[in-house]
Amino acid sequence: MGYTRHAKRGVMIVVGGAVLLTGVALLVLPGPGLLLVLAGLLILAREFPTLDRYVEPVRERAVQAAEDSVTSWWRLTGSILTGLALLAAGVAWGVVEELPLSGWSTGSGLILSGIILFALLYWSYRRVKSARTT
Template sequence: MSVGRSVKQVIAAVAGGLLVIVGAVLLVLPGPGMLLVLAGLVVLASQFPALERFVDPVRRQAMKAAEESVASPLRIAGSALAGLALIAAGIVWGTVRSLPFSSWSAGTSLILSGLIIFALLIWSYRRVQARQEQL
């Protein structure tokens, strides 16, 4: 196995693992958790083919969850508030030095997570709208 392949596998494992973990957390918090779990599994399955069998069942659940996440204004508002809270927490973690693990690297990851929530929320909303227009 070449060094380049090993590095690629490590990067895929870390990125995919982080997506799955954040997605799992968002399964209980407002946000597109199943979509992130799916994204993580797709990344992991690209390097570890044994995980491919989990992608389709999770994809079906993720698409169903995406539709449900924008099914009501209350759910949309909850997801948007979660995204805003993550962005605000990221700014606080980047600027307030007395907090545990305070740094811009921690803050940036929180801000990025909030932005991902917004991107997935917009994607889900557009997908549902396009599907409704087809009916």
């Protein structure tokens, strides 16, 4: 029984750390970095309660950034074009062998980032729209 608990804790630490590090990388690369940092912190905070103090400030900044992305026509258009560019780049990296780090491992990461971006835009838009009607 103890082995299972330790194994689960180890898996959660590895997964949380990987999500957190991916989010940190995506802060400077295209993708939803701040939201992945938040997700990584939430996973790690389950195992390390002292991390709870960092969750709320990151959550506030992540939600604000998500809402800011849909507050004006220009920002929304820019976000949509970025998502389309991520999808196109993902297909290009998956198909064109001459590109650096070409292959579907890179391409699928870019495509996933584009899909996540569109999901977050939809969520942000719904959130802002419902806040304006209340």
